[in-house]
Amino acid sequence: MGELRLMKGNEALAEAAIRAGMDAYFGYPITPQSEVLEYLTREGYNRTKCTILQAESEIASINMVYGAAGAGARVMTSSSSPGISLMQEGLSYIAGAELPCLVVNINRGGPGLGTIQPSQGDYFQSVKGGGHGDYRLIVLAPATVQEMADFVEEGWDLADKYRNPVMMLSDGALGQMMEKVELREQRDRTARKAPEWATTGKPVERDRNFITSLFIKPEEMEQVNLHLQEKYRTIEANEIRVQEMDTEDADFIIVAYGLSARIGHKVMEIMRAEGVKVGLIRPITLWPYPYATIAKAAEHVKGFLSLELNAGQMVEDVRLAVNGRCPVGHYGRMGGIIPSPEEVVEVLKDMYSKIQ
Amino acid sequence: MENSMHEVEHHYDEMSVVCERPSTLLDARMHYCPGCGHGVAHRILMEAIEELGIQEQTVGVAPVGCSVFAYHYMNVDMQEAAHGRATAVATGIKRCLPDKYVYTYQGDGDLAAIGTGETVHTVNRGENILIVFINNAIYGMTGGQMAPTTLLEQKTSTTPYGRESSFMGNPLKITELLAQLPGAFYVTRQAVNTPVNVRRAKKALLNALKYQKLNKGTCMVEIVSNCPTNWGMKPVEANEWLVENMLPYYPLGDMKVPSKEDIENA
8 A cells, every 4th residue: 555645636646747757747827727836846755856847938848848859758747628728739749759748637617718627628639639640649537546657657658659749638636636546656767768869968989869840842742641550550559558347238328538538427326326327428538539439338328428528529529429319419508617427317318218 | 003002001001190070070971151150160079079079968959040950960959949939948957957958059140139038047057058140131041131240231131232231130149148147157259250250169169068067157169150041142141241240249259257266266
């Protein structure tokens, strides 16, 4: 059993990053995630001599991440929606240059400056590619403070394994809420060696290393793209993570991730108490997406409800998976409003009565 | 025939090498236009790195612009940055590898237009890096558009009637601006239009790299350069135009030099 603490999601994330052997963090203040930068400036260097730097913008932050990742460091940045929008160019470069790093989005309501309250309005941006070009981020969606801590090291391990940026897509509620969290042991960050491709200075015995996403000859650029696509297919084959709850006997399934999955879980309990067999599928990786899990369930259920804090984004992937075999509905609140389980129960009952 | 070959080889044996490619430059054909200052600037930077014996400890950052392919010529570990973000990338590298020598090599559009924010804040933090700034008053790679450093009345493809200050602002003396910041340790403006200036510019690069080990702040070497192709001139004419037009507005010389105490106390 690791050390138990009562922590905010943002603080648990920061603490987990220190313990996972983070070499560097670059970030810029934005609500509702500023605790990450505050916690790390207070604790990070003092404990592991890691680099913690408040950058002048999110644009600078993500490009510092690029430089540090290229130099072989275990590196992270975090922000919230408008700041993540500013990072999209950098993320595209990082994906193109195949650099491992962790980027955390504490999603808030938009569009524009929006609100500081929780939202899942950045699903499209996260999983469909918010920047230019054909690339993918591995996207992890925590639903608890515990997962906000756990997915830090797991995210970095995935990033290193595939030389690919990993995004943790959380939200303002998970970032701000306090829960019990079990923390892992402190890793020795000096034990981790820089990868052989990193720009650490060219010894005589090897050719220079260079980090780039520029391939001006179309024949080369196509080969790089084909290589990336092959990598993405490997990730799709190996790294899908999904939680199924009471789906085996279910007549109806709620699909929800992150905070919405917690509401969906309560909805499921209420419905089951009333004798309606409702199940829950919680995608943990939003890319790669658990299409097969949903498709399999579509063979025996009467319908799906995609529950999201947005106008209906993930529902498109649910429909792709279901492929017309049964009705797929969506329910969501926007602008920082979180629906109550009772509100969703009414929606679900209405939908369920129509497909009976 | 065999005899003559033997004679030739013998002849070579008696010759001594007076000029060769530094080991820090790769044996590659550069894509730069004839007469362009980039080739000379690349060479003196890499000669400085060779002479200091720091090739193994150096990491460079290439920009977006004509020198976007610098990593195909410079034989050190390098990263290619997004447009304008070279000093942010260099910050990330240097903070993680504080014992290495880190430099950026950037043009005027990269450093003084799209990357102004990153440049100012990098120097303001006093990052212990070298910024090599090539100022030729034009966007070369994209075909000769107005740069932040384009002179008044200078014609470019986006100032076809000449740059006019009330409409397009004034040529930005960003190096003077950066020299005001406490984080700047050594700031100088050089040129590579004459042999004397090339030697002076190389000396400045050598000093700037040496200073990096002092961990006292950012070193910046601006090199006033040319662009014969997009200025629409022959190389010799371009260098004459540089002397007559660029140097009066961008005068050569040191803007900030370390004091003796700075160096001795380090």
